Amino acid sequence: MADEFxxxxxxxxxxxxxxxxxxxxxxTSSFESSKQLIEPLSSGATEGLFNIIGVTxxxxxxxxxxxxxxxxxxxxxxxxxIMSALEERRNAQ
Amino acid sequence: MSDxxxxxxxxxxxxxGIVAPDDETPTWSERKARKTGLSRLxxxxxxxxRREDQDLRTESDYVERDVLAxxxxxHETVRNLSIASFFVGMILFLxxxxxxxxxxPANPSTTPAVxxxxxxxxxxxxxxxxxxxxxxxxxxxxxxxMADRTYGVLANGVVVGFIAIVPFLNKGSAxxxxxxxxxxxxxxxxxxxxxxxxxxxxxxxxxxNVDLLFDLTFLLPFVFxxxxxxxxxxxxxxxxxxxxxxxxxxxxxx
Numbered sequence: 001m002a003d004e005f006x007x008x009x010x011x012x013x014x015x016x017x018x019x020x021x022x023x024x025x026x027x028t029s030s031f032e033s034s035k036q037l038i039e040p041l042s043s044g045a046t047e048g049l050f051n052i053i054g055v056t057x058x059x060x061x062x063x064x065x066x067x068x069x070x071x072x073x074x075x076x077x078x079x080x081x082i083m084s085a086l087e088e089r090r091n092a093q
Numbered sequence: 094m095s096d097x098x099x100x101x102x103x104x105x106x107x108x109x110g111i112v113a114p115d116d117e118t119p120t121w122s123e124r125k126a127r128k129t130g131l132s133r134l135x136x137x138x139x140x141x142x143r144r145e146d147q148d149l150r151t152e153s154d155y156v157e158r159d160v161l162a163x164x165x166x167x168h169e170t171v172r173n174l175s176i177a178s179f180f181v182g183m184i185l186f187l188x189x190x191x192x193x194x195x196x197x198p199a200n201p202s203t204t205p206a207v208x209x210x211x212x213x214x215x216x217x218x219x220x221x222x223x224x225x226x227x228x229x230x231x232x233x234x235x236x237x238x239m240a241d242r243t244y245g246v247l248a249n250g251v252v253v254g255f256i257a258i259v260p261f262l263n264k265g266s267a268x269x270x271x272x273x274x275x276x277x278x279x280x281x282x283x284x285x286x287x288x289x290x291x292x293x294x295x296x297x298x299x300x301x302n303v304d305l306l307f308d309l310t311f312l313l314p315f316v317f318x319x320x321x322x323x324x325x326x327x328x329x330x331x332x333x334x335x336x337x338x339x340x341x342x343x344x345x346x347x
Contacts, residue, residue, distance in 0.1 A: 021191060
């Protein structure tokens, strides 16, 4: 259980940090804005190969952070619970 | 499972049987394959440390001191260096990848539109914005008993006074939150209130309704405090809590 927790936390923080940096590049007009990191893409964000890669990775990192934490904190433990419950039921019969 | 694990052997409190000899110390992969859990690993680690300490004490040139702890070098120093390196690296990384815009120099002849203290004083700044809670006295002809600013300053006194009183009400003998659910709930209430009152301080910048924000500022601490109390009270039911309570009350033999 502790292993799953640190995997989820590592994915959430590591991937979240990468998303934070990229979103500060492409979705932040000012650090005093009250909508920083969630603004629409700044102009010129889709010009050039590297910018396109950066914008793509921003979404990849965000979803990896969310889905990774969900997987290791909810789905896999729930799967273990289901498996052990099925095992118990099978042994009881 | 590995061969060097004792089977059906009563655990003795002197560390023998728990501490493996140096040449039989399991590798990390072997430890991981054991599936005996983090608690067992922690127990073995501290038991080993305690045994080493005991061996030191029995050496002839050992000078008895009152301190029982890990030595500063290398244990504490290596750990602190790694933590310090991590945070220095984070500062370098963030300042390199997200350099903040350096604005115009401050104009001393005009007041800025947004005035804020440093973030760690937002809670105190938020307490100055409790104007809607300032009571009106009907006898005085609907006049305020005191000005809103005086009321805000007195609110600081109430909060600081409560924090000063808490150590006299609770001596802090609990080792874990589950042992004293009520005081844990009070702690969570305080932490959440510090957060919400800080958000109230920056209500100009919050992208939400100001009245809703004001209500949530005082509602959310009670909600989270109640949830904490309910969860911890529920955790106290059951067998494992009593077992763990006995375990945590154990002290190493003198």
